[in-house]
Amino acid sequence: MEKFDVIVIGGGHAGVEAALASARLNKKTLMLCLDYGTVSFMPCNPAIGGTAKGHLVKEVDALGGQMGLSADKALLQIKTLNSAKGPAVFSLRGQEDKALYHEIMLDVVKNTDNLTVLDKEASEILCKDGKVEGVATTDGEKYECKAVVLATGVYLNGAIIIGDYVKKSGPSGFRAANRLTDSLVKLGVPMRRFKTGTPARIYRDSIDFSKMEIQLGDDSDRFSFMSPHSTFVEEPCYLTYTNAQTHKIILDNIDRSPLYNGTILSVGPRYCPSIETKVMRFKDKERHQIFVEPEGANSEEMYIQGMSTSLPHDVQEQMYRTLPGLENCRFAKYGYAIEYDCLDPLGMYPSLENKAVEGLFSAGQMNGSSGYEEAAAQGLIAGINAARKVDGKEPLVLGRDEAYIGVLIDDLVTKGTNEPYRMMTARAEHRIMLRQDNADMRLTPIGREIALVDDNRYARYLEKKEMIQNVLAMSQKTMPREEVDELFATLGEETPQKTPTLGEICRRPAVSYADVRRFIDFPCDDEALSAAVVELKYEGYLKKEQAAVNEQKRLENKLIPKDFDYESIKALRIEARQKLSEIRPLNLGQASRISGVSPADVAVLIVALR
Known part of the structure; x- marks a missing residue:
């Protein structure tokens, strides 16, 4: 068996950051991806950033990650969202040339020391005595390692759904990974199934842009603190709206929607609903915003943001052609839903290491989150901690007062999620401290300390x-x-x-x-x-936020033994005992954030831990 320190399974936004972090920390790293074309591929919207997501990109960059640098080189347009509000919620969003972004990232990956990339499918996590020992692939090969990062995105048992058509597949026609779930279940990793979707892509030359509202950028800041404020050729986006005719077509055909006829039973993202869901859920709304965005400088395809759907082809054609400017549109690709396997994030430590298998880390949609940026942030931390695991070092765990990345991971591993999790500024209680403008001041010293910042x-x-x-x-x-x-x-x-x-x-x-x-x-x-x-x-x-942080740190500093017997503390409510025993928080601060654990329960724990 060829030996590696760390093996990363998946080459999407999480996998790439994990592999680069591990390799840059001088660990011999292998990244397995189903196809080189999937490396940092954007299967959904051709954009990086957005509300709270821009914060994550800035933080990944400040720690020494790659997403921001590459996004800046593939810009078609950039703007600051929430600019009419306070700086705490300013968020960068960049329209990206998705093909160029993929090429830039693939080039970085191929030219990184200590990193090997193979287009193979992982079939089994090899373990001994509850510890990772390697990875087997579907071609019969085995690779030895000391840590594994799962970053499988939506490829794990992926199934494309359009109307009554169901096919095992990854996004955009890439093949799915159909063998790994069984291996994880045998290892005791709790799994579940989520769903997401994407809209149709429309040929640019079939759109009448004169009937739409042009949307320009504002030449804002750049994602990376290291990027020069260079110029690029801006591509405009456009705004149009659904109407009563659009909604009637959807309602008349709702029985043909996989979301409403029982074909799809898994849970989709609350904050990125399909157009069917929007029309059904908000029947009083006369129209919904639809943004028409370029997929690339030389691409003939336009992305129709806000029209995610899994309705049959004929219904998609009818409803899209009711939108002003799309009356004569031609379809390059139809919208679809995709179901996929992922794990329960409550089964992870804050380091993103799995509680069931030592040395097994995971990141991105595998952990129940949604979004390129959430994936990249988790991938970076998982890659760092996999490398530190190999070295026998303590993991890097960012606090909720230190980074949006800390909020993201703490929410996942402490509260869990029953739907694809999306980062939002409202989730961060210390958002005045966690602005995107000071991400480098907050995190670059940490990146330097762990040897990721050059x-x-x-x-x-x-x-x-x-x-x-x-x-x-x-x-x-x-x-x-x-x-x-x-x-x-x-x-x-x-x-x-x-x-x-x-x-x-x-x-x-x-x-x-x-x-x-x-x-x-x-x-x-x-x-x-x-x-x-x-x-x-x-x-x-x-100053007020810092005072609140100092009070919370008092709880964070009170560690709870890993083998603490919650069942023996009869003063704890039954629900609290069950939740604490399941999640096994590392400290009182984490315990206090678990759903079902009350302030009274925390007070009981404080006494019990004395």
Whole structure:
């Protein structure tokens, strides 16, 4: 058997980040994928980022991951979402050339030291005494390893469904992986089945864009803190709407929908519903937004966001052609639903290692999440921790106060999920601290400590940190009266009688970092100045959040023995005993977040652990 340190099963967004992280941490790594064409493939929307998802991409980048760098090189359009709200919820979203993104990632993977890529299907996880020993493939080969990362996406027993047509398949015609689930079940890994879907792709030359509203980007920031603000040829997106005719066609044919006639029984994503679900669930809505997005600079196909469906071909043609601009549309690909196997994330530790099998890690849709960005974030952590497992080091576990990645993983392993999990800003209780603009300040030192951040990235971090600190050091200084009066007159603001400090100026709602530039007489780029102004503007809120974090850390620091006998604590409610015994939290903080564990139960645990 050929020997590796880490084997990653799957080459999607989770698998690639896991494999790159492991290899960059000097572990001999093998990545198994069904087809080279699946490497970082975008089977659904041709975009990276979005609300909260942009935060995840920034965090992956800050830790030394790859998604942000590659996304910046394949941009067709970029914009900041929620720009009318506060900086805590600003989120980047980039329209991507999906073919170029795949090519960039495949090139990175093929040229990374310590990383071997084989287009083979894994059939079995080889174990001995509850520990991973290797992986077998369907061609009869066996590969020895010390840790495995499962990143199978939607390929595990995948089944495409369109109307009454059901076929075992991965997305976009790629083959499914049909043997691995049996191996996992035999190892005691709890499995379940989820569903997702995608809309049709329409030929560009069959669309009348004059009947739609053009949607342009705003040339925002870039995903990677290391990317230059280079120019690219922007491709517009377009907005159209469903109407009463669209809805009538769907309702008249709802008995032919696999979602409503019993063909599909698995659970789909709540926050990315099919058009059938939207029409059935919101019957009072007269129309739904539909975005028409390019799949690539040279692609003839347009992605119809908001029209995910598994209705039969003839119904899809009827309903799509009711949309303004799509009256004469021609179909390049029809929409479909896909069912797939995944595991129960409650069966994992916060390190993403499985509780049933030592050395078995998992990431992405395999863990019950949805989205490229959620997958990449988990893949990075799983790859890091698989490598650290090989070295006998403690795993990297990010707290809810440190990163959206920490919130994502904690939610999955502590609360579990009964549907494909999507990251949202509302899930993060410390979101003023976890802004996308400060992801590097929060996480790059951690990436450096675990040896994933290189010298160039760390030098950029130190440079930016110094610039921010120089601005913050001026916060208590009063600014020149003449310049203050000039600024306030320009903004139409009432001039204060007392000359304000820089901090007081920054806290004015109308003041932006560009307005503050006039007071800065030392080198400070826009990225650093903007971050510093946000820190000053929200100083009071940040102090309150930090106080809450400090209180929570008191619970996080109280560890619970792995073999703790909850059943012996009769003062705990029965539900709490059952949930705690099942999930086996690592500390009181995690225990307090488990559904079914009350504050009174936590108080009982505190006494029991003394």
